[in-house]
Amino acid sequence: DQQVKQNSPSLSVQEGRISILNCDYTNSMFDYFLWYKKYPAEGPTFLISISSIKDKNEDGRFTVFLNKSAKHLSLHIVPSQPGDSAVYFCAARGSRSNYKLTFGKGTLLTVNP
Amino acid sequence: NAGVMQNPRHLVRRRGQEARLRCSPMKGHSHVYWYRQLPEEGLKFMVYLQKENIIDESGMPKERFSAEFPKEGPSILRIQQVVRGDSAAYFCASSPLNTEAFFGQGTRLTVV
Numbered sequence: 350d351q352q353v354k355q356n357s358p359s360l361s362v363q364e365g366r367i368s369i370l371n372c373d374y375t376n377s378m379f380d381y382f383l384w385y386k387k388y389p390a391e392g393p394t395f396l397i398s399i400s401s402i403k404d405k406n407e408d409g410r411f412t413v414f415l416n417k418s419a420k421h422l423s424l425h426i427v428p429s430q431p432g433d434s435a436v437y438f439c440a441a442r443g444s445r446s447n448y449k450l451t452f453g454k455g456t457l458l459t460v461n462p
Numbered sequence: 463n464a465g466v467m468q469n470p471r472h473l474v475r476r477r478g479q480e481a482r483l484r485c486s487p488m489k490g491h492s493h494v495y496w497y498r499q500l501p502e503e504g505l506k507f508m509v510y511l512q513k514e515n516i517i518d519e520s521g522m523p524k525e526r527f528s529a530e531f532p533k534e535g536p537s538i539l540r541i542q543q544v545v546r547g548d549s550a551a552y553f554c555a556s557s558p559l560n561t562e563a564f565f566g567q568g569t570r571l572t573v574v
Contacts, residue, residue, distance in 0.1 A: 353504070355504075390568075391567050392553050392555075392565035392566050393505070393565045395562050395564070398562065438505070446518065448493065448510050448517075450497075450505070450563070452497075452504035
């Protein structure tokens with residue numbers, strides 16, 4: 350049972366354009382959401398997070414949007430750079446087990462020069 | 463301040479052997495988590511430990527897998543009598559409290 354879904358296995362964008370990565374979740378107990386970036390042969394690196402009491406969080410070129418009613422979040426990267434090419438994982442956790450992250454399968458982002 | 467250190471980075475074991483994966487958390491971090499990533503999958507939670515205590519092992523397979531985080535030394539994930547299906551990347555993460563966890567580079571286990 351996939352509680353966190355990233356339906357796009359891959360995404361390709363042009364340098365300088367916007368990258369939009371999507372994530373859906375089914376567990377209404379989730380109240381904190383995170384995005385991780387992962388390069389090959391490395392561990393995931395924390396990128397940005399959002400609490401369920403907010404609908405937007407911005408950090409430089411990265412913005413995460415949360416639509417609680419739709420159980421949907423998205424990560425926007427503007428402008429996209431070739432160094433952003435990596436696998437992006439959406440993750441969620443709930444208040445009852447606030448240490449346990451549930452990950453999606455990831456989206457491979459390729460930013461073409 | 464060194465990051466989360468995992469070793470070995472790559473481990474090859476024959477079926478039936480034991481695999482021992484080590485994780486040294488970041489300095490000052492007392493919470494350790496192990497995750498497993500099977501091919502084409504996301505990371506799956508296995509176990510959460512604090513020093514000398516297993517807090518949550520709900521993601522651990524019932525048999526052959528064990529984890530510890532002793533008072534001194536690294537956290538160890540032990541897999542006995544490995545099978546081909548155990549081949550995966552095993553990631554350790556640590557945090558000071560229940561905050562964002564920092565991940566190590568992983569150990570890639572291959573069972574032949």
